[in-house]
Amino acid sequence: MAATIKDxxxxxxxxxxxxxxxLNGYPVxxxxxxxxxxxxxxxxxxxxxxxxxxxxxxxxxxxxIVPSLExxxxxxxxxxxxxxxxxxxxTVIICVVTGDSKADQAKLQNLAxxxxxxxxxxxxxxxxxxQQWLExxxxxxxxxxxxxxxxxxxxxxxxxxxxxxxxxxxxELLIEAGHHxxxxxxxxxxxxxxxxxxxxxxxxxxxxxxxxxxxxxxxGKYRKAEGYKACEQxxxxxxxxxxxxxxxxxxTLGILECLNEHxxxxxxxxxxxxxxxxxxxxxxxxxxxxxxxxxxxxxxYTAQAILKSLKDDAVEQxxxxxxxxxxEGASIKEI
Amino acid sequence: MAATIKDxxxxxxxxxxxxxxxLNGYPVxxxxxxxxxxxxxxxxxxxxxxxxxxxxxxxxxxxxIVPSLExxxxxxxxxxxxxxxxxxxxTVIICVVTGDSKADQAKLQNLAxxxxxxxxxxxxxxxxxxQQWLExxxxxxxxxxxxxxxxxxxxxxxxxxxxxxxxxxxxELLIEAGHHxxxxxxxxxxxxxxxxxxxxxxxxxxxxxxxxxxxxxxxGKYRKAEGYKACEQxxxxxxxxxxxxxxxxxxTLGILECLNEHxxxxxxxxxxxxxxxxxxxxxxxxxxxxxxxxxxxxxxYTAQAILKSLKDDAVEQxxxxxxxxxxEGASIKEI
DNA sequence: TTGTAGGCGTTATCAC
DNA sequence: GTGATAACGCCTACAA
Numbered sequence: 001m002a003a004t005i006k007d008x009x010x011x012x013x014x015x016x017x018x019x020x021x022x023l024n025g026y027p028v029x030x031x032x033x034x035x036x037x038x039x040x041x042x043x044x045x046x047x048x049x050x051x052x053x054x055x056x057x058x059x060x061x062x063x064x065i066v067p068s069l070e071x072x073x074x075x076x077x078x079x080x081x082x083x084x085x086x087x088x089x090x091t092v093i094i095c096v097v098t099g100d101s102k103a104d105q106a107k108l109q110n111l112a113x114x115x116x117x118x119x120x121x122x123x124x125x126x127x128x129x130x131q132q133w134l135e136x137x138x139x140x141x142x143x144x145x146x147x148x149x150x151x152x153x154x155x156x157x158x159x160x161x162x163x164x165x166x167x168x169x170x171x172e173l174l175i176e177a178g179h180h181x182x183x184x185x186x187x188x189x190x191x192x193x194x195x196x197x198x199x200x201x202x203x204x205x206x207x208x209x210x211x212x213x214x215x216x217x218x219x220g221k222y223r224k225a226e227g228y229k230a231c232e233q234x235x236x237x238x239x240x241x242x243x244x245x246x247x248x249x250x251x252t253l254g255i256l257e258c259l260n261e262h263x264x265x266x267x268x269x270x271x272x273x274x275x276x277x278x279x280x281x282x283x284x285x286x287x288x289x290x291x292x293x294x295x296x297x298x299x300x301y302t303a304q305a306i307l308k309s310l311k312d313d314a315v316e317q318x319x320x321x322x323x324x325x326x327x328e329g330a331s332i333k334e335i
Numbered sequence: 336m337a338a339t340i341k342d343x344x345x346x347x348x349x350x351x352x353x354x355x356x357x358l359n360g361y362p363v364x365x366x367x368x369x370x371x372x373x374x375x376x377x378x379x380x381x382x383x384x385x386x387x388x389x390x391x392x393x394x395x396x397x398x399x400i401v402p403s404l405e406x407x408x409x410x411x412x413x414x415x416x417x418x419x420x421x422x423x424x425x426t427v428i429i430c431v432v433t434g435d436s437k438a439d440q441a442k443l444q445n446l447a448x449x450x451x452x453x454x455x456x457x458x459x460x461x462x463x464x465x466q467q468w469l470e471x472x473x474x475x476x477x478x479x480x481x482x483x484x485x486x487x488x489x490x491x492x493x494x495x496x497x498x499x500x501x502x503x504x505x506x507e508l509l510i511e512a513g514h515h516x517x518x519x520x521x522x523x524x525x526x527x528x529x530x531x532x533x534x535x536x537x538x539x540x541x542x543x544x545x546x547x548x549x550x551x552x553x554x555g556k557y558r559k560a561e562g563y564k565a566c567e568q569x570x571x572x573x574x575x576x577x578x579x580x581x582x583x584x585x586x587t588l589g590i591l592e593c594l595n596e597h598x599x600x601x602x603x604x605x606x607x608x609x610x611x612x613x614x615x616x617x618x619x620x621x622x623x624x625x626x627x628x629x630x631x632x633x634x635x636y637t638a639q640a641i642l643k644s645l646k647d648d649a650v651e652q653x654x655x656x657x658x659x660x661x662x663e664g665a666s667i668k669e670i
Numbered sequence: 671t672t673g674t675a676g677g678c679g680t681t682a683t684c685a686c
Numbered sequence: 687g688t689g690a691t692a693a694c695g696c697c698t699a700c701a702a
Contacts, residue, residue, distance in 0.1 A: 002475065004679055015689040020681060029687065044471060046447045050394070051679030053385035054694045061428070061449070069414035079404035082431055086442050091449055092429050093396070096417055107421050112381045114396065114426055136379060140337065224614060256618040279559060280615060283591040339695055350673040355697060364671065386695030389678045 003043035011039050023047060053115065061091040062306060063116035067124035069096060071222060072249040073276065073295065074122055077146065080299025081120065088307055090117070099124030108133045118306045119143040125188035142309035144302055148192040149319070156317045157309070159302050163193050166291045166324035167200025167247070168207075170273045173289070173326065174243045175208050178335040179271060182210075183234040183241035185251055187222040194219075197247045216241055220251040227251025231258040242335060243271035252277050256284065271332040278327075287329035294322050338378035346374050358382060388450065396426040397641060398451040402459035404431060406557060407584040408611065408630065409457055412481065415634025416455065423642055425452070434459030443468045453641045454478040460523035477644035479637055483527040484654070491652045492644070494637050498528050501626045501659035502535025502582070503542075505608045508624070508661065509578045510543050513670040514606060517545075518569040518576035520586055522557040529554075532582045551576055555586045562586025566593040577670060578606035587612055591619065606667040613662075622664035629657050 008019050012035050022028045022036050039045070053059050062085060066074040082092045095111050097104050108130065111119075118141050123130055134143055135154050144157045167184075174182050184201045187194035198217065205212050215237055220227035227246065231254065234241055246252045252274040259266060266272050267286050274281065274290040281288040301320060343354050347370050357363045357371050374380070388394050397420060401409040417427045430446050432439050443465065446454075453476050458465055469478055470489050479492045502519075509517050519536045522529035533552065540547050550572055555562035562581065566589065569576055581587045587609040594601060601607050602621050609616065609625040616623040636655060 006679075016680090017682090017689050017691095018687075021688085024681075027687070032687090046444070048389070048679050049448045049450060050385050050388035050392075051694085052681075054383070054389055054679080054696090055681045057385075057694085059385070060445070069410065069417060075404065075410050078429070079431075082404060082429055086431070086445070087438065089441070089445060091445055094413070094417055094427050094429055096414075096421070103422065106424070109381070110395070110421070110424060110426055113384045115381075115384060250614075253614055253618050260617060260620050260622075279585075279588055280618075282595060283588050283615075283619070285595050285620070287595075341695080351696085352673050352698085353671080356672085359697075362671070367672090383695050386678090387697075389680090389695080390697045392678085 002048070003045040004048065005045075007043055008036060008039050008045060011043070012036060057115070059115045059117055060089055061093050061114065061116050062118040062120065062310075063093045063095055063111045063114070065095045065097050065111075065119065065121040065123075065130070067096070067098060067122055069094070070250075073147075073293070076295045077122070077299045077302070080296055081303045084300060084303030085307070090307075097124060097127075097130055099126035099130065104129055112137065117141060118310055120146065120302060120306060122146045123148045123192075125191035125194075142306060144306055144309070146298070146302060157305065158319045159298060159305070160319065160321045161193075161293050161298065162321050162323050163196035164200040164203070166293075166326075167197040167245070168204045169200075169324075169326055170245050170291050171201045171204035172208075174245065174271060174273060174332060175204060175210065177243075177271065177332050179241075179243040180210050181213075181216070181239060181241040181243070183216040183218065183244040185227055185230045185234070185244060185246045185255065186217065186219045187247060187251075189219050191222075194247070201245065213239075220246075220254065222248045222250060224250045224254040224257075227254030228258045229254075231255045232262075235262055235264065241270070243273070243332070245273050247275050249274075249276040251275075252288075252290075253280075266331050267333050271335075273332065281327065281329055284331075286331050288331045289329040290327050291324050292327050293324050298322055337383070338380040339383065340380075342378055343371060343374050343380060346378070347371060392450070394450045394452055395424055396428050396449065396451050397453040397455065397645075398428045398430055398446045398449070400430045400432050400446075400454065400456040400458075400465070402431070402433060402457055404429070405585075408482075408628070411630045412457070412634045412637070415631055416638045419635060419638030420642070425642075432459060432462075432465055434461035434465065439464055447472065452476060453645055455481065455637060455641060457481045458483050458527075460526035460529075477641060479641055479644070481633070481637060492640065493654045494633060494640070495654065495656045496528075496628050496633065497656050497658050498531035499535035499538070501628075501661075502532040502580070503539045504535075504659075504661055505580050505626050506536045506539035507543075509580065509606060509608060509667060510539060510545065512578075512606065512667050514576075514578040514667075515545050516548075516551070516574060516576040516578070518551040518553065518579045520562055520565045520569070520579060520581045520590065521552065521554045522582060522586075524554050529582070536580065548574075555581075555589065557583045557585060559585045559589040559592075562589030563593045564589075566590045567597075570597055570599065576605070578608070578667070580608050582610050584609075584611040586610075587623075587625075588615075601666050602668050606670075608667065616662065616664055619666075621666050623666045624664040625662050626659050627662050628659050633657055 005019050009016050095107055146159045149158050218230040218233050220230035246255050264270055274288045277290045281290050340354050344351050430442055473490055481494045484493050553565040553568050555565035581590050599605055609623045612625045616625050
């Protein structure tokens with residue numbers, strides 16, 4: 001049905017080799033070039049990537065494994081990366097791997113079948129299966145892991161955000177405003193970013209000689225609904241914290257909803273510092289003070305990095321770390 | 336490098352045909368089956384979709400063309416669809432086509448090269464190029480268009496949301512609360528959903544004999560920043576509206592930010608009805624009354640529909656319409 | 671149930 | 687610059 005090079009050959013009288021050369025940017029007589037181009041147009045010819053891939057072993061596609069498309073962080077990164085890669089003729093195949101799903105195995109296999117040229121991964125918290133699969137894949141294609149560091153791994157390329165420092169600074173901000181009873185709402189127990197953020201929080205407390213209270217550390221799995229519950233837990237404490245540090249976007253929504261429903265006023269009744277709420281920090285009244293991750297920079301860097309790996313297949317170890325910044329709002333009360 | 340069927344043949348002593356049969360679910364002697372499975376495991380064999388596709392002309396991938404990954408509506412649909420399709424062994428290739436970009440042409444060509452088995456499309460407002468391309472593609476693969484209706488087209492399958500009725504009901508709600516001066520913040524001039532929503536708004540006004548004022552209709556391109564500007568425009572009117580209907584998520588954020596900065600209180604100073612703000616309607620104080628689109632249902636239906644089209648290639652005309660609902664908050668004041 | 675052989679549409683290696 | 691020809695890895699008749 002669809003036109004092939006042979007059809008072009010038949011129409012132009014040129015040889016298969018010549019047409020193929022044209023298609024791949026090799027020099028062809030000006031006259032023949034025009035003839036081929038016209039014929040391609042007429043036939044609505046599209047190169048068959050099955051056939052080309054069979055020969056060249058390149059799919060011109062890269063796989064992007066994310067833990068969820070419902071989490072704002074992943075989605076934003078996908079947006080940036082799609083843009084950059086498309087510009088270079090690469091197509092992005094999305095693959096959601098949650099880490100706790102029976103479907104993961106099948107999904108990864110599909111991705112392997114597709115013969116992507118490279119892989120970008122934001123690993124889910126629970127990811128043994130995925131990690132093993134990656135160790136196998138990295139033998140044949142470049143892989144960049146985002147937002148998580150694997151120790152003792154054959155994987156060499158990581159892109160991180162300095163979550164510990166960010167959490168330290170956020171906590172410090174609350175401490176400097178006079179808060180000693182600071183709750184933190186974390187992601188998944190044992191998750192990499194969760195641990196880093198907790199570390200920063202604890203370091204800040206230690207640094208300022210503030211006693212650490214276990215009951216102030218609650219987990220919300222980075223989800224809005226879980227964040228809501230975690231918040232209720234903090235509110236129900238007899239020694240309720242005077243300030244809360246929420247460690248991602250989606251949970252912050254849950255926290256705000258919870259405070260709203262319990263008629264606890266941000267600033268007046270409780271101080272708050274959020275995470276990555278760029279779009280809505282000013283929608284909220286009072287404006288929220290937030291830690292912001294440099295999502296665009298991370299995405300851009302990653303896209304460029306994978307493109308580079310696709311060319312040179314130099315396999316140097318590389319760990320790139322980005323710093324967060326704090327955007328001041330009016331949600332922290334001096335006490 | 337990577338193992339092929341031939342390698343399996345060499346290891347097992349079976350023939351190529353037998354192995355291939357196993358791979359495709361045809362009956363094979365139990366003993367041979369076990370042997371093959373073991374060998375596949377040992378060799379880390381993955382079917383080569385280039386080769387298979389070359390024969391079968393199927394890529395097991397479907398393309399999803401969206402106007403942006405920064406718009407909440409698209410992103411949510413992508414999430415649902417990826418989940419459903421993956422379950423059936425299909426892979427999703429994301430392709431952002433903005434409609435005003437020089438890059439569109441190249442991106443569509445790439446998608447054509449990839450030989451996707453089917454296409455899902457949320458067209459951007461400005462989409463002549465895309466539409467022409469789709470008319471060509473639909474000759475060979477099934478295509479479902481979301482959130483927009485093409486008239487006089489060879490495209491036959493559309494999934495819509497009844498935006499006109501939704502806008503009518505939203506406007507009616509404001510009218511019933513006593514509002515006559517109702518501003519509407521729309522998407523892209525001439526966009527399909529924009530026109531539908533405007534239509535519903537105008538119908539409601541007419542139905543209740545409320546004079547239509549052009550200056551109350553402003554456009555915000557469905558973007559937060561543009562929504563902000565549009566809101567400022569409404570606020571600056573001498574006969575400032577007493578209520579505003581904002582027609583998508585992202586713009587609603589902009590409007591809220593704008594009202595916040597101009598110290599105009601929702602409910603007290605101005606009534607508001609938003610769109611698709613599910614996650615944050617309760618984050619805002621007062622809770623926002625919103626129109627909600629059945630995103631999950633739309634996504635689920637679409638995924639099932641494309642899977643069906645992939646099997647039967649019956650090409651019946653089909654236009655599926657989903658209704659919106661209204662979720663009551665406390666952002667509309669009786670006057 | 672198993673084995674054999676041809677071909678899917680390209681690219682790459684030659685010789686011309 | 688151009689033209690023939692052999693792969694690439696798999697599926698699918700067809701024959702056994």
